[in-house]
Amino acid sequence: MDITHPQTSMQSLWQLKRREEEDGGDGDGGGKWAGRLLRESAAAISEKDSGRIHHLLWMVNELASPYGDREQKLAAYFLQALFCRATDSGGRCLRTLTAAADRMRSFESTRRVMLRFQELTPWSTFGHVASNGAILEAMDGETRLHVVDLSCTYCTQWPTLLETLASRSDQPPHLRLTVVNPSDGGGVGGVDPVVSEIGRRMEKFARLMGVPFEFHVAAGLHQLRLRDGEAVAVNCMGALRRVVVDQREAFQGLLRDLHPKVVTVVEEEADFSSTRDDFLRCFDECWRFYSLFFEILEESFPPTSQERLLLERECSKGIVGALAGGDGGGGRRETAALWCERLRKGFSPVGFSGDVLDDVGGLLKRYPAGWSISPAAGAAAAAPGLFLAWKGHPVVWASAWRP
Amino acid sequence: MASNSASDETSVSAGDQRVDPLPTTAKKRRNLPGMPDPNAEVIALSPKTLMATNRFVCEICNKGFQRDQNLQLHLRGHNLPWKLRQRSGKEVRKRVYVCPEPSCVHHDPSRALGDLTGIKKHFCRKHGEKKFECEKCSKKYAVQSDWKAHAKTCGTREYRCDCGTLFSRKDSFMTHRAFCEALAEENAKALTTATEDAVAASTVVGDEEGGTAAVASSSSSPSSAVVNPAPPPQMPTAAERPKQEVEEPEPEPEPAATVLHQAPPPPAQHQVGDNSGSNTAAAGGSAATSIFASLFSSAAASVSRSPTLPDFTPLEPISLSLSRGTSTFFSSSLDRRPFAASPPSPHLSATALLQKAAQMGPTASGASLLRSFGLHEQDSPAAAAGAGSAALPNLLMPPPSFFATKPATLDLLGLGGGPPAVASLL
Numbered sequence: 141m142d143i144t145h146p147q148t149s150m151q152s153l154w155q156l157k158r159r160e161e162e163d164g165g166d167g168d169g170g171g172k173w174a175g176r177l178l179r180e181s182a183a184a185i186s187e188k189d190s191g192r193i194h195h196l197l198w199m200v201n202e203l204a205s206p207y208g209d210r211e212q213k214l215a216a217y218f219l220q221a222l223f224c225r226a227t228d229s230g231g232r233c234l235r236t237l238t239a240a241a242d243r244m245r246s247f248e249s250t251r252r253v254m255l256r257f258q259e260l261t262p263w264s265t266f267g268h269v270a271s272n273g274a275i276l277e278a279m280d281g282e283t284r285l286h287v288v289d290l291s292c293t294y295c296t297q298w299p300t301l302l303e304t305l306a307s308r309s310d311q312p313p314h315l316r317l318t319v320v321n322p323s324d325g326g327g328v329g330g331v332d333p334v335v336s337e338i339g340r341r342m343e344k345f346a347r348l349m350g351v352p353f354e355f356h357v358a359a360g361l362h363q364l365r366l367r368d369g370e371a372v373a374v375n376c377m378g379a380l381r382r383v384v385v386d387q388r389e390a391f392q393g394l395l396r397d398l399h400p401k402v403v404t405v406v407e408e409e410a411d412f413s414s415t416r417d418d419f420l421r422c423f424d425e426c427w428r429f430y431s432l433f434f435e436i437l438e439e440s441f442p443p444t445s446q447e448r449l450l451l452e453r454e455c456s457k458g459i460v461g462a463l464a465g466g467d468g469g470g471g472r473r474e475t476a477a478l479w480c481e482r483l484r485k486g487f488s489p490v491g492f493s494g495d496v497l498d499d500v501g502g503l504l505k506r507y508p509a510g511w512s513i514s515p516a517a518g519a520a521a522a523a524p525g526l527f528l529a530w531k532g533h534p535v536v537w538a539s540a541w542r543p
Numbered sequence: 544m545a546s547n548s549a550s551d552e553t554s555v556s557a558g559d560q561r562v563d564p565l566p567t568t569a570k571k572r573r574n575l576p577g578m579p580d581p582n583a584e585v586i587a588l589s590p591k592t593l594m595a596t597n598r599f600v601c602e603i604c605n606k607g608f609q610r611d612q613n614l615q616l617h618l619r620g621h622n623l624p625w626k627l628r629q630r631s632g633k634e635v636r637k638r639v640y641v642c643p644e645p646s647c648v649h650h651d652p653s654r655a656l657g658d659l660t661g662i663k664k665h666f667c668r669k670h671g672e673k674k675f676e677c678e679k680c681s682k683k684y685a686v687q688s689d690w691k692a693h694a695k696t697c698g699t700r701e702y703r704c705d706c707g708t709l710f711s712r713k714d715s716f717m718t719h720r721a722f723c724e725a726l727a728e729e730n731a732k733a734l735t736t737a738t739e740d741a742v743a744a745s746t747v748v749g750d751e752e753g754g755t756a757a758v759a760s761s762s763s764s765p766s767s768a769v770v771n772p773a774p775p776p777q778m779p780t781a782a783e784r785p786k787q788e789v790e791e792p793e794p795e796p797e798p799a800a801t802v803l804h805q806a807p808p809p810p811a812q813h814q815v816g817d818n819s820g821s822n823t824a825a826a827g828g829s830a831a832t833s834i835f836a837s838l839f840s841s842a843a844a845s846v847s848r849s850p851t852l853p854d855f856t857p858l859e860p861i862s863l864s865l866s867r868g869t870s871t872f873f874s875s876s877l878d879r880r881p882f883a884a885s886p887p888s889p890h891l892s893a894t895a896l897l898q899k900a901a902q903m904g905p906t907a908s909g910a911s912l913l914r915s916f917g918l919h920e921q922d923s924p925a926a927a928a929g930a931g932s933a934a935l936p937n938l939l940m941p942p943p944s945f946f947a948t949k950p951a952t953l954d955l956l957g958l959g960g961g962p963p964a965v966a967s968l969l
Contacts, residue, residue: 251722259715269714281648299721300714338722345721498673502681506712 173203174215175427181222182423193226206452210438214431217456221426221463225419230464237457247337249450254296256447260440262507266528267377267406267538268297269503273496274540275373276304278402279313282371286316288364288398291377291406295319295338299345306349314352317342318364321357332357361394372398377406381473385413389482396486396543403487403541409527409534410473412462419463426462429473430455436530439510476525476537487541489524500526583637585652590643593666609660644670664689 177200184192197219204215224230258265279285291297298317305312321335339355346353358364366372374395383391395403410429415422433455441448461471474482480489492500497513504511514527514534525539599614600607603621608614639655640662648654649665656662664686673683675690679697684690701709702716706723710716 255715255719255722258718265714296718296722299717302721303713303717341722495673498681498683503714505681 172211174200174211174218175431177203178215178218178222178427179423181219182420185222185226186419197223197226206449210434213452214427214434217430217452217459218427218463220456221459224460224464228464230460230466233460234457234465237460241454241457245334247334250294250334253447253450254294256441256445257451258296260507261436262504262511262528263436263536264293264296264377265503266500266513266536268293268300269499270492270496270526270538271375271377271404271406271540272297272301272304273499274402274404274490274492275301275375277493277496278490278540278542279371279373282313282401284314284316284367284370286318286366286370286372288361288372288374288400289317289319290379291375292379292382293377294334295342297375297377298342302342302346302349302351302353305351312349312351314354315346316354316356316367316370318356318358320361320364321359361398364398366398372400374398374400374403376404378408380405380479381407381471385416385472389485392482392486399543401542402490403543404538405479405483405525405541406536406538407476407479408473409475409537411475411478412472413474413478416472423463426459430459432530432533432535436535440508476527476534476539479537480524480539483539483541487543490540490542491524492526492538492540497526583639583655583657585641585655586638587641588643590666590670593640593643593663642666642670 177196181193181196181200184196200215200219200222203212204219205212206216207213208216220233221230224233254264257263275287287298287301289295289297295317302315305315319335319339321332335357339357342355343353376395380388380391408429411425412422415425434452437448437451458471462473465471483489500513504513510531512529512532514529525537527534528536528538599609599611601614601617601621603618606617608617637657638659639652639657640659641652641655642649642662642665644650644666647669649656649662656665667685668689671685673685675684675687676682677684677690677693677697679694682693682697684693701711702713703709704716704720704723708719708723710719
């Protein structure tokens with residue numbers, strides 16, 4: 141394909157795209173048009189070739205659309221990130237995206253998107269089941285539990301845990317749930333309204349289940365008020381990646397200081413961390429990961445799903461952060477092998493029991509084909525825990541640790 | 544029978560080891576499973592013996608039986624005098640059994656279970672290997688009867704939330720329920736009927752091993768299952784917690800609150816499916832419909848109460864995601880300098896901008912186009928503050944020929960009118 145000729149007309153671009161689609165992307169490396177064009181653009185940015193940057197990004201923009209097919213959607217979000225990279229405006233773009241997302245956010249939309257996503261894919265529920273299993277086993281026999289929740293899934297993990305606690309043969313223990321929400325308390329506004337609404341629901345549901353329950357929101361680990369005699373579990377679902385890379389080990393030290401009985405760690409399997417100084421490698425990894433994610437969304441959701449659009453839009457922050465976010469931003473995912481290397485400095489791994497493995501296996505049977513569970517393999521063979529894999533590609537990693 | 548209770552069991556008389564059945568009476572809200580009569584004889588069996596032991600043992604040949612009647616029938620075969628066939632008075636004394644697993648709460652004599660079958664099932668369920676796997680859902684069971692009971696209902700069971708949504712999976716039902724408006728509205732419902740319903744629901748739920756009773760009760764009154772209001776949130780009685788019986792919990796204990804819907808046999812099940820499709824029609828008829836209607840209206844009301852948080856605006860936010868990048872860029876670089884034409888609207892998508900530019904292209908010269916986008920002011924303060932005005936034309940503008948043919952490119956991507964950072968990059 142001729143992507144260097146400046147005179148390429150719009151019509152020929154569309155012909156080119158159609159031809160690529162008919163080819164099915166075979167030929168050189170299975171790349172579809174978006175991946176190839178964006179890779180060229182990334183290379184041009186890497187070489188600081190301004191003419192090529194202009195031309196390529198213009199072409200991508202012609203073809204991209206957040207409402208199109210998967211290639212067009214990916215192209216739209218990656219174009220945004222590459223543009224930020226080229227103009228060094230990643231930080232500003234991230235702030236704008238965050239502000240826009242916050243303005244759009246409501247309890248209603250959050251609930252709808254989270255629940256639909258969990259109904260159609262095990263992406264989050266896999267981590268929920270594995271973590272809840274590890275927490276319940278580590279806390280067995282304790283009468284006062286304190287779960288410190290650093291997750292990104294808006295407490296959707298906890299109803300099933302409450303239900304399990306309620307259906308244990310002996311008296312359900314007292315459960316304290318503290319959601320650590322760094323966006324709270326920093327300013328004047330007080331508690332995030334979505335989080336406080338979720339808290340009200342959790343309290344009501346716990347009453348219904350007959351589990352003695354308290355709900356708190358903390359702006360940071362320093363605000364936790366641990367009590368004597370309570371057993372602490374720390375739930376880190378997509379939490380560690382939000383910590384700035386350089387501070388990750390220090391942060392784990394803070395977690396260790398809570399003297400938890402168990403720390404559950406669930407992370408998405410991608411490496412935007414060790415590749416962060418090598419733009420092209422980082423681009424390739426980012427493209428690999430988000431192509432998979434968009435493929436999963438495409439195959440799991442109906443084509444016109446509003447929830448799918450919102451989930452895709454959520455990715456824009458991650459893509460901009462990875463490609464143009466610099467060192468300061470969080471959201472830099474690491475592979476399980478890298479996480480383990482860090483975690484082993486302060487914790488030792490806890491294996492999942494047979495019961496938990498059964499539960500996770502049973503969970504996957506309820507979702508469409510394509511999902512599987514694999515123990516750590518390949519490069520991550522040293523990593524304990526479990527992988528959720530999509531068509532053989534590990535995408536989410538779950539593990540449990542103790543100090 | 545290789546062994547019987549007399550030879551292997553460690554029999555502890557309650558007189559010797561006084562059992563305090565309620566050590567923390569004040570704190571307990573309800574009876575825990577395993578609260579034996581203090582006068583009962585506490586029996587501890589080894590795991591092997593426990594599994595091999597039957598409850599009713601013939602004193603003559605040591606053969607064990609699961610049921611008393613079977614033992615009595617057996618005893619007749621020994622052709623004993625009538626007197627010996629009677630149970631001795633000693634046997635009337637109640638026996639309780641502890642779990643052989645030392646770490647288990649039921650290992651403590653104060654939490655012994657009153658039934659040998661109960662302790663056997665408990666031991667298998669909690670400390671034994673789960674050998675029986677459901678073919679449909681791969682759930683595993685240690686006790687065969689649990690597995691059989693599960694297999695009868697696996698896949699046929701449905702959970703219906705008060706909002707009308709049906710679930711085939713308990714976990715998604717639980718998650719949904721915790722977040723559902725129906726839960727938020729529950730307080731408004733009458734509490735008097737709820738108690739009865741909770742009791743009814745608990746019998747339906749608790750009888751899973753019996754299977755038939757559950758089907759009968761729910762199919763005979765499907766509407767009541769649908770219309771069941773949730774039990775009141777605070778109800779510390781046993782009614783709320785159906786599995787709190789003297790024995791072990793059922794294989795899949797359900798709190799009564801999970802208004803369980805036992806799907807009737809296949810033909811009827813189609814109706815259920817249809818109902819879920821229409822989402823408001825319910826088997827209960829008008830009563831149920833009106834309940835749903837009120838739920839929906841309340842849900843709608845709660846949405847409309849917060850008009851500042853629109854959650855269904857597909858067009859605007861997405862176009863923002865790209866144009867926002869350019870718009871902030873524009874505003875930040877433009878707001879300090881004058882421009883000839885109005886700046887592009889921040890709400891225009893990139894594509895719209897491009898189309899606009901393409902329309903202008905044929906009629907406008909390159910220079911006027913430039914001016915129209917406010918990029919021409921070489922001596923603008925912002926530009927001067929950035930990279931220096933002299934360097935700007937060369938840095939910002941690609942070769943003129945390229946620019947003339949593709950006027951849209953620059954503006955669209957914002958590269959041409961770049962902030963200082965662009966200038967330094969290029």
